[in-house]
Amino acid sequence: xxxxxxxxxxxxxxxxxxxxxxxxxxxxxxxxxxxxxxxxxxxxxxxxxxxxxxxxxxxxxxxxxxxxxxxxxxxxxxxxxxxxxxxxxxxxxxxxxxxxxxxxxxxxxxxxxxxxxxxxxxxxxxxxxxxxxxxxxxxxxxxxxxxxxxxxxxxxxxxxxxxxxxxxxxxxxxxxxx
Numbered sequence: 268x269x270x271x272x273x274x275x276x277x278x279x280x281x282x283x284x285x286x287x288x289x290x291x292x293x294x295x296x297x298x299x300x301x302x303x304x305x306x307x308x309x310x311x312x313x314x315x316x317x318x319x320x321x322x323x324x325x326x327x328x329x330x331x332x333x334x335x336x337x338x339x340x341x342x343x344x345x346x347x348x349x350x351x352x353x354x355x356x357x358x359x360x361x362x363x364x365x366x367x368x369x370x371x372x373x374x375x376x377x378x379x380x381x382x383x384x385x386x387x388x389x390x391x392x393x394x395x396x397x398x399x400x401x402x403x404x405x406x407x408x409x410x411x412x413x414x415x416x417x418x419x420x421x422x423x424x425x426x427x428x429x430x431x432x433x434x435x436x437x438x439x440x441x442x443x444x445x
Contacts, residue, residue: 295330302317303341339356347392361409380397383423423437423438
């Protein structure tokens with residue numbers, strides 16, 4: 268959300284809603300693509316990801332469109348610091364941002380759509396998606412969590428309040444990892 272009295276929500280057709288501490292209003296968007304997630308990295312800086320590889324960066328009261336680095340639909344983003352962020356999306360899309368560049372990361376299963384990401388510290392994080400896929404990042408590579416229950420689970424949200432604790436959820440399932 269951002270600061271206590273400031274935030275954004277995003278949606279279809281490039282919709283960006285801004286909260287000013289009193290109410291919500293629609294703000295001008297630099298895209299018409301569907302927007303899927305917003306992540307604040309500070310009280311005045313945010314990132315938005317969307318369909319077709321759209322990435323928007325909010326800084327100094329202005330939305331800027333980032334030059335495309337993928338055509339994949341991007342569904343979520345998670346930042347450790349303003350210069351250490353992750354972007355995940357369709358067809359196994361996983362990218363890391365280092366403050367100036369995006370680098371694709373190899374994952375064990377590239378036919379998965381990754382819908383969520385949580386990185387509480389630079390060397391540890393999780394990404395979740397369809398086909399019962401929950402991957403953990405150990406600082407160098409992603410590997411599949413081995414304790415997952417069998418089933419056609421789809422992970423849609425992740426949160427990791429500390430380095431060794433995560434919650435993953437989706438239709439019909441809630442997992443806690445410690």
